[in-house]
Amino acid sequence: MSGLLITGATLSDGTRSDLLIRGGVFVDPSDGSASDRRLDAHGLLALPGFVDPHTHLREPGRTDAETVATGTRAAARGGFTAVHAMANLSPVTDTGAAASDLMAIAQRDSSAEVVVVGALTKALAGEQLSDIDGLHAAGVTMFSDDGRCVMNAQLMREAFEKIKAFDGVLAQHCQDHNLAGAEASCHECAISARLGLPGWPSVAESSIIARDIELAAYTGARYHACHISTAESVEVIRWAKGRGLPVTAEVMPHHLLLTTDLLASLDTTFKVNPPLRTDEHVEAVRAGLADGTIDMVGTDHAPHAASDKAKPFVLAPPGMLALEQALAVVMETMVIPGRLTWEQVADRMSYAPARLTRLARQGRPIAVGEPANVVLVDPDARAAVDREATASKSRNNPYHGRLLPDPVVATVWAGRVTFER
């Protein structure tokens, strides 16, 4: 059987190694033969394939904005070998049948493993629990109404109790809908006041996380705080971890780099939920990611059609592309300033998110016998981001024109090259 021989790669611990892949796993590199395909990785780092805990693929429902095929190709271009597909699709992934349909699409047409996330409530309406048992029977272990917060604490309690029985995890879009109204468009601060945009106050996020932590403590079930973006949220998560609770959190690249002042142009590309915040919040989430209070990086890759983003600011849908520049932003904000080592990048972008849903074939070290998921990284390349150079169907890229690292050279998922520059 011919395989793939990656020569001269440097691993995250700094050691140099050839990697031989056969049948989707790493095998002893000294067994290479002339028929193996060769990939020269001298000067490149080899990291375990990234796992995105939070992706919006838009299929079924809005295949004009993204599909499983295009979204996972964007994932591969970003070094990801698995994505968790959020349930805010049309139809919503709130039944076992809907989950199975999405899994079948991914089986046909995917450049990365697609882990299906089930809705927590029917139609994301926040009123009745979804068919959690049916979803679980279809293989779903993570539940979220992402896009909307589950405001009803009693429903949350029932959901926690149900998912605890099978070691599931409940992922919350943490945002009090009463504190942050339907038209919220900007972090509540001097800039939102000046622009006349309805605000998303930071307390709308941290207060929900605090409530949910109490419910997780009371029920003993696993809780994951999606896209945390404020200093107060980091403090609340730190407090939960100090209590030894089964609580995890993620931060998105845009909350590590971008700030509210970008909204002065009223360019809807920069409208996202939760919103871009101010410098002190950015510093707090960077510090939280560095010290492990925030367990992982997610992307919240949220493609939107140009016609939707062309609406007036308050009416335009929130969300930005994120998969392809995720590592670039983590490097710019965390690795280059010396706040994360490459080993910690492997943890925050691969091991930790794979543990969230107990993935067997992701988030594993690069070693003989392990599944061959690997991303080859050039730590020195830089380039201006071009929103047209994308696998996504959408163009709402907030980094367009910005000079950033350009690290991903190749991605291998289960032994198959899914991206090569």
Ligand SMILES: NC(=O)N[C@@H](CC(=O)O)C(=O)O
């Ligand atoms: N993040 C966003 O601004 N938008 C997401 C929904 C979400 O993650 O809450 C989307 O689906 O477009």
Ligand SMILES: [Zn+2]
């Ligand atoms: Zn969300």
Ligand SMILES: [Zn+2]
């Ligand atoms: Zn989301």
